[in-house]
Amino acid sequence: MAASRNATATPAQTDATTLARWMAEGRTSSERLVADSLGRVQALDRAGPHLNSVIELNPEAKALARALDAERRAGRVRGPLHGLPVLLKDNIATGDSMATSAGSLALDGVRATRDAHLVARLREAGAVVLGKTNLSEWANIRSPRSTSGWSARGGLTRNPYALDRNPSGSSSGSAAAIAANFAAVAVGTETDGSIVSPASVNGLVGLKPTVGLVSRDGIVPISHTQDTAGPMARTVADAAALLTVLAGPDARDAATANAPAAARGLDYTRFLDPKRLAGARLGVVRGAFGAHPRVNVLIEQSLAVLKAQGAVLVDPVEIAHADAVADAEFEVLLFELKAGLRRWLADFAPGAPIASLADLIAWNERHRAQEMPWFGQEYLEQAEARGELSDPAYLAALDTCRRLGRTEGLEATLAEHRLDALVAPTGGPAWTTDLVNGDHFGASFSSPAAIAGTPHLTVPAGFVHGLPVGLSFVGPAWSEALLIGLGHAFEQATQARRPPGFGAHRP
Numbered sequence: 001m002a003a004s005r006n007a008t009a010t011p012a013q014t015d016a017t018t019l020a021r022w023m024a025e026g027r028t029s030s031e032r033l034v035a036d037s038l039g040r041v042q043a044l045d046r047a048g049p050h051l052n053s054v055i056e057l058n059p060e061a062k063a064l065a066r067a068l069d070a071e072r073r074a075g076r077v078r079g080p081l082h083g084l085p086v087l088l089k090d091n092i093a094t095g096d097s098m099a100t101s102a103g104s105l106a107l108d109g110v111r112a113t114r115d116a117h118l119v120a121r122l123r124e125a126g127a128v129v130l131g132k133t134n135l136s137e138w139a140n141i142r143s144p145r146s147t148s149g150w151s152a153r154g155g156l157t158r159n160p161y162a163l164d165r166n167p168s169g170s171s172s173g174s175a176a177a178i179a180a181n182f183a184a185v186a187v188g189t190e191t192d193g194s195i196v197s198p199a200s201v202n203g204l205v206g207l208k209p210t211v212g213l214v215s216r217d218g219i220v221p222i223s224h225t226q227d228t229a230g231p232m233a234r235t236v237a238d239a240a241a242l243l244t245v246l247a248g249p250d251a252r253d254a255a256t257a258n259a260p261a262a263a264r265g266l267d268y269t270r271f272l273d274p275k276r277l278a279g280a281r282l283g284v285v286r287g288a289f290g291a292h293p294r295v296n297v298l299i300e301q302s303l304a305v306l307k308a309q310g311a312v313l314v315d316p317v318e319i320a321h322a323d324a325v326a327d328a329e330f331e332v333l334l335f336e337l338k339a340g341l342r343r344w345l346a347d348f349a350p351g352a353p354i355a356s357l358a359d360l361i362a363w364n365e366r367h368r369a370q371e372m373p374w375f376g377q378e379y380l381e382q383a384e385a386r387g388e389l390s391d392p393a394y395l396a397a398l399d400t401c402r403r404l405g406r407t408e409g410l411e412a413t414l415a416e417h418r419l420d421a422l423v424a425p426t427g428g429p430a431w432t433t434d435l436v437n438g439d440h441f442g443a444s445f446s447s448p449a450a451i452a453g454t455p456h457l458t459v460p461a462g463f464v465h466g467l468p469v470g471l472s473f474v475g476p477a478w479s480e481a482l483l484i485g486l487g488h489a490f491e492q493a494t495q496a497r498r499p500p501g502f503g504a505h506r507p
Contacts, residue, residue, distance in 0.1 A: 116218020
């Protein structure tokens with residue numbers, strides 16, 4: 001049952017819309033919400049099950065909450081997020097006393113020169129930055145043997161649904177923290193799967209927006225072609241409210257200029273239509289099935305719900321060239337990581353002990369016992385071996401991704417079948433964490449939208465052996481409003497999410 005329908009819910013377990021109403025009615029305050037969140041972090045993250053999802057708390061959070069409460073009493077309310085605690089992944093720059101480290105000890109204690117654009121928007125909207133969340137170090141582009149949710153600075157994040165299971169990555173801390181009700185919403189980032197995968201296995205709504213809808217300014221980069229920030233929440237409504245604040249043009253990020261006029265300044269909560277599935281044409285991507293036989297059964301039940309709500313299912317649909325772009329995507333990421341990290345360090349961490357990817361590799365070698373006790377840095381070394389962004393190999397890989405992954409791939413498939421969106425299982429249930437052997441996460445539906453740069457929404461669909469699984473909705477560029485409507489209608493029809501139990505996995 002949704003938190004907003006639970007009359008006995010505590011503030012931390014309640015959705016953002018209800019919390020905003022409670023503050024407006026004087027039933028609670030920002031200071032109380034922040035205190036409640038800090039108490040849950042102490043009880044469940046630092047103690048108890050030791051989720052280890054929050055890498056650093058904001059020492060200014062209580063003071064910020066008091067100031068925002070004073071503004072409310074004076075008649076100034078900045079918007080629906082006024083006074084609400086928000087968590088940020090620790091690869092998003094905050095120009096305050098907290099570090100921005102991407103989980104690396106090389107940036108431990110290094111303060112960013114200024115807020116990322118999206119952080120400035122959150123502050124302007126009255127949100128309280130409660131703290132930074134742990135992540136897969138360097139957003140999981142360090143090694144093919146990595147364990148998602150682990151960073152040298154933050155340690156290992158645990159999945160609150162089953163503590164021996166992985167929270168997935170790289171936005172592992174953001175996902176686990178919101179599933180555990182440390183705040184109503186968090187900001188994650190994605191290059192390929194890092195919002196939707198952890199959202200799926202932690203029983204959350206996760207939205208990877210169209211690249212360019214949310215400014216990438218201040219986000220520790222992997223790929224300027226594919227990187228984006230996006231909301232992670234327990235309900236579609238909360239994700240829509242957060243996206244409304246995050247989305248907007250930024251002179252520092254040229255990609256935001258590509259957003260059409262119709263996508264600018266939207267209040268995405270206006271599209272929360274419980275009947276939006278009626279008449280929607282949805283393509284069922286059977287090629288994304290197969291992560292687990294019980295996942296297939298669960299998603300078949302989800303498809304039946306979509307049909308019962310009036311959706312027209314085009315089944316099956318296969319994305320053209322879906323298997324032909326993986327190598328090209330990886331080349332693009334390696335080339336762009338090398339160039340982008342150098343620029344980010346110069347702009348946001350000029351006092352850091354590293355100034356380039358080569359410096360980082362050398363720093364990790366000098367601190368091998370702390371940084372590489374479980375896995376190495378093969379991907380960083382491969383990226384350092386790449387040339388500049390004028391290299392013909394990079395340009396060819398980029399062309400392959402744009403042509404086969406987007407124009408002749410996802411976009412062509414949507415147009416051919418006259419589809420509003422594609423649907424598929426987001427992935428399989430959470431796997432057991434194994435620091436020795438690394439991840440074994442199985443199937444994932446993240447790559448088509450990641451490579452094409454289009455939006456991807458995952459919504460809780462139910463459980464397999466007690467582990468959450470999400471249903472994905474993938475649409476054309478700038479179709480966030482449509483996906484929010486579709487996802488909300490599915491969510492309201494199923495009410496599939498249940499809170500975590502914070503124990504060992506017991507099927």
